[in-house]
Amino acid sequence: MNLLERAELAPADPILGLTEAFNNDGRSDKVNLGVGVYLDEGGKVPLMEAVREAEQRIVAEAKPHAYLPIDGLPAFRDEIRKLVFGADAPVLERTATVQAVAGTGALKVGADFLRQLNPSATVLISDPSWENHRALFTRAGFKVDTYRYYDAESRGVDLEGMLADLRGAAEGTIVVLHPCCHNPTGYDLTPEQWDRVVEVVAERGLFAFVDMAYQGFAAGLAEDGALVGKFVQSGLPFIVGTSYSKTFGLYGQRIGSLSVVGASADEARRVLSQLKIVIRTNYSNPPAHGAKIVAGVLADPALRGVWEDELAKMRNRIALLRKDLVKGLEAQGVTDMGFIAEQRGMFSYSGLTTHQMVRLREEFGIYGTDAGRMCVAALNADNVGRVAKAIAAVRS
Numbered sequence: 001m002n003l004l005e006r007a008e009l010a011p012a013d014p015i016l017g018l019t020e021a022f023n024n025d026g027r028s029d030k031v032n033l034g035v036g037v038y039l040d041e042g043g044k045v046p047l048m049e050a051v052r053e054a055e056q057r058i059v060a061e062a063k064p065h066a067y068l069p070i071d072g073l074p075a076f077r078d079e080i081r082k083l084v085f086g087a088d089a090p091v092l093e094r095t096a097t098v099q100a101v102a103g104t105g106a107l108k109v110g111a112d113f114l115r116q117l118n119p120s121a122t123v124l125i126s127d128p129s130w131e132n133h134r135a136l137f138t139r140a141g142f143k144v145d146t147y148r149y150y151d152a153e154s155r156g157v158d159l160e161g162m163l164a165d166l167r168g169a170a171e172g173t174i175v176v177l178h179p180c181c182h183n184p185t186g187y188d189l190t191p192e193q194w195d196r197v198v199e200v201v202a203e204r205g206l207f208a209f210v211d212m213a214y215q216g217f218a219a220g221l222a223e224d225g226a227l228v229g230k231f232v233q234s235g236l237p238f239i240v241g242t243s244y245s246k247t248f249g250l251y252g253q254r255i256g257s258l259s260v261v262g263a264s265a266d267e268a269r270r271v272l273s274q275l276k277i278v279i280r281t282n283y284s285n286p287p288a289h290g291a292k293i294v295a296g297v298l299a300d301p302a303l304r305g306v307w308e309d310e311l312a313k314m315r316n317r318i319a320l321l322r323k324d325l326v327k328g329l330e331a332q333g334v335t336d337m338g339f340i341a342e343q344r345g346m347f348s349y350s351g352l353t354t355h356q357m358v359r360l361r362e363e364f365g366i367y368g369t370d371a372g373r374m375c376v377a378a379l380n381a382d383n384v385g386r387v388a389k390a391i392a393a394v395r396s
Contacts, residue, residue, distance in 0.1 A: 013131075014131050014369060014370070015034055015035055015036070015131065015369070016035075018032070018034035018035070018367050018368075018369065019032065019034060019035050019367075021361070021367065022034065022367045025365055025367075027365040029365060029383075029386065030365035030366070030367070031365065031366045031367065031378065031379075031383050031386070031387060032367045032375075032378055033366060033367055033368040033374040033375050033376075033378050033379075033387070034367045034368050034369055034373075034374075034375065035375065035378075036183070036246070036346055036347065036375055036377075037246075037251060037375070037377070037378065038246055038249070038314060038318075038346060038377040038378075039377060039378050039380070040380075041380045041381060041382075042380075043378075043380060043382075043383075045249055045251060046249055046314075047249065048248060048249050048307065048310045049306055049310060050297045050303045050304070050306040050307035050310060051248055051249060051250065051293055051297065051307075053303060053306075054292075054293045054294075054296035054297045054300075054303060055293055057296060058289070058292050058293065058296065065288065066288075067285055068099070068285045068286055068287075068288050068291070069285065070098075070276045070279050070280055070284070070285050071097075071098040071099060071272065071275065071276055071279070072098055072099020072100075072257075072285070072286050072291060073099060073286075073288060073291040073292060073295060075292075075295040075299065076099055076255075076257075076291040076292070076294055076295040077097050077098070077099060077257065078295075079294070079295050079298035079299055080097065080099075080242065080257045080259075080294070080298075081095065081097050081259065082298070083215075083221070083225075083298060084212075084215075084225060084228060084240060084242060084257070084259060085228065085229075085232065085259075086229075089232070091232045091261060093265045093268070094261060094262050094263060094264050094265055094267060094268045095259050095260065095261045095262070095268055096259065096260045096262070096268040096269070096271040096272035096275060097257060097258070097259040097260075098257065098258050098259075098272070098275050098276070098279060099255075099256070099257055099286045099291055100241065100256040100257055100258045100286065101254045101256065101283060101286055101287070102243050102244075102245055102254040102255060102256040103211065103213045103241055103242065103243030103245070103256045104132065104136070104243075104256075105254065105256055105283075105286075106211075106241030106242065106243070106256045106257060106258040107132075107133070107136050107137075107209075107211065107241055108136060108140070108282070109258050109275060109278050109279060109282070110209060110239050110241055110258050110260075111123075111136060111137050111140035111142070112140055112278045112282070113260075113271075113274055113275055113278050114142075114174060114207070114209075114239075115140050115141050115142065116274065116278075118172055118174075119141065121142065121172050121173060121174050121207075122142065122143045122144070122145055122169070122170065122173050122174070123137040123142045123143070123144045123145070123173070123174045123175075123176065123209075124144075124145055124146060124147045124165070124166070124169060124173055124174070124175045124176065125137070125144060125145075125146055125147075125176045126146065126147060126149035126150075126162075126176070126177075126178065126182070127146035127147065127148055127149050127150065128149070128150060128184055128185065128349075128371060129146070129149075129176070129178075129183070129184075130183045130184065130211075133176055133211075137174075137176075142174070146165075147161075147162050147165035147166055147169075147175070148161030148162050148164070148165050149161075149162055149182075149185070150185045150187065150349065152351070155187075155339040155342075155351075156187055157187050157188075157189055157193070159189065159193050159196070162197070163196060163197065163200055166197070166200045166201065166204060166206065167200055167203075167204060169204060169206055171204060171205035171206070172205060172206070172207065173204075173206050173207070174206070174207045174208075174209055175201065175206050175207065175208050175209065176209045176211055177197070177208055177209070177210050177211065177227065178211060178212075179194075179210055179211075179212050179215075179224065179225065179226070179227035179228065180212070180214055180215065180217070180218040180219070180223075180224035180225075180227075180344070180345065181213075181214035181217050181218045181224070181344055181345025181346060181347070182344075182345070182347075183213070183214075183345070183346075183347050184347050184349055184369070184371065184373035185343070185347070185349040185373075186340075186343025186344055186345055186347050186348045186349060187343060187344075187349070188218060188344055188345075191226060194226070194227050194230055195230065198227075198230050198231060198234050198236075201234075201236065202234055202236055207237065207238065207239075208231060208236070208238040208239070209238070209239045209240075209241070210227060210228060210231065210238060210239065210240040210241070211241050212224075212225065212227075212228070212240055212241065212242050212243075213241075213242070213243040213245075213246065214243075214246055214247070214345050214346065215242065215247060216247050216308075216311045216312075216315065217246065217247065217311075217314070217315050217318070217344075217345050217346060218315070218344040218345055219315075219344070220312075220315075221308070221311075228240055231261070232261065237260075237261060237262050237263060238260075238261050239258065239259070239260050239261070240258075240259050240261070241256065241257070241258050241259075242256055242257045242258075242259075243255075243256045244256060244290070244294050246346070247311055248290075248293070248294055248297070248307070250290045250293065250294070253287065253289060253290025253293070254287060254290065255287075255290035255291055255293075255294055258275070260272075260275070318345070318346060318376060318377050319341075319344075321376050321377070321379045321380075321384065322340050322341045322343065322348070322376055323341045324379070324381075324384050325340055325341075325376065325379060325384055325387065325388055326338050326340050326341045328384055328385050328387070328388025328389070329388045329391060329392060331388070332388055332389055332391075332392035333392060334388075334391065334392050334395060337350070337351070337391075339351075340376070346375050346376065346377040347373055347374070347375055347376070348373070348374050348375075348376050349371075349372055349373055350368070350372045350373070350374050350391070351372055352368075352372040352391070352394070352395070353372070354370040354371070354372075356372075356391075356394040356395065357369065357370050357371075357372055358370070359393075359394040360390055360391070360394055363390075363393075363394070364386075364390040364393070364394075366386075366387055366390050
């Protein structure tokens with residue numbers, strides 16, 4: 001018997017499948033608004049100056065490529081803990097932090113760890129959420145359900161629905177939260193609304209898994225990471241996963257982190273020992289180069305200043321691209337999509353139907369997900385007008 005005969009053809013990934021179709025499209029004016037990548041005015045992934053300088057320093061040292069510890073580069077972990085929780089924050093004594101293979105790897109390590117502790121727990125993700133959330137936690141063995149999040153009629157967050165669903169969740173339920181730049185909708189909670197969410201998480205005995213992939217892309221590093229501080233102040237145990245693909249332009253280096261905040265230093269020590277086992281049996285230890293770049297930037301005050309300035313320019317440019325798209329739509333007679341300028345981060349829930357998104361791909365070579373999500377960070381001065389004209393055409 002050929003065991004491999006049992007393998008069935010899996011459906012294409014909804015995002016990566018779009019990219020494959022885009023790459024196979026022969027039109028010269030095609031636009032990829034499906035993949036979550038920040039592109040500059042030339043339509044390229046930028047090489048940030050702070051990253052360039054940090055990398056040149058690494059190359060100049062000409063050190064051998066040795067293995068990292070299971071939990072990652074110590075300098076990286078130290079700098080990331082300061083970035084996520086604040087320098088010298090008391091909570092660090094009860095926090096276990098490991099380097100992860102980007103944000104997806106952080107989610108995977110966290111999911112496998114939580115599965116060991118509470119295999120019968122349900123995981124709640126927002127409706128809608130990043131497509132890989134459901135797949136990842138399901139593959140880890142969890143039952144995955146949703147809490148209400150997006151209100152299509154009001155073009156915003158259904159806060160009361162979200163709170164009601166969290167109140168109805170069983171004790172021990174794991175809740176995946178987007179602290180900023182919600183993927184895919186672009187709609188975030190206000191600080192006051194997050195206060196109410198944290199209160200319900202505490203009241204119901206839920207466990208928060210904060211997935212922070214875009215810190216700095218909405219309002220600023222401190223503002224975007226405020227939810228982490230709220231959970232710290234609550235005294236609750238929780239997990240925060242981070243990614244540095246977007247904020248450093250290090251997509252191919254797969255750099256992220258996972259931090260588990262417990263009740264005591266002893267608890268953090270025990271948690272770290274278990275995280276190491278999960279890592280050891282998945283990929284043994286993480287990659288070094290990207291971690292050295294991030295650590296080098298964050299540890300050097302001058303380079304960090306350059307990086308923060310570059311990040312702010314990227315953030316502000318995305319906001320301007322949103323406004324430019326709205327202006328372009330209005331010029332085409334579409335006056336009811338101004339909400340795009342109010343959303344934050346790289347993504348926009350456009351409100352376009354599956355049929356309209358298919359028309360955009362087939363007739364105009366403009367690629368976005370069937371759910372209507374578009375990556376506004378892939379727009380530029382050369383293509384935003386054409387995108388607006390195409391959207392107007394499929395809506396007519």
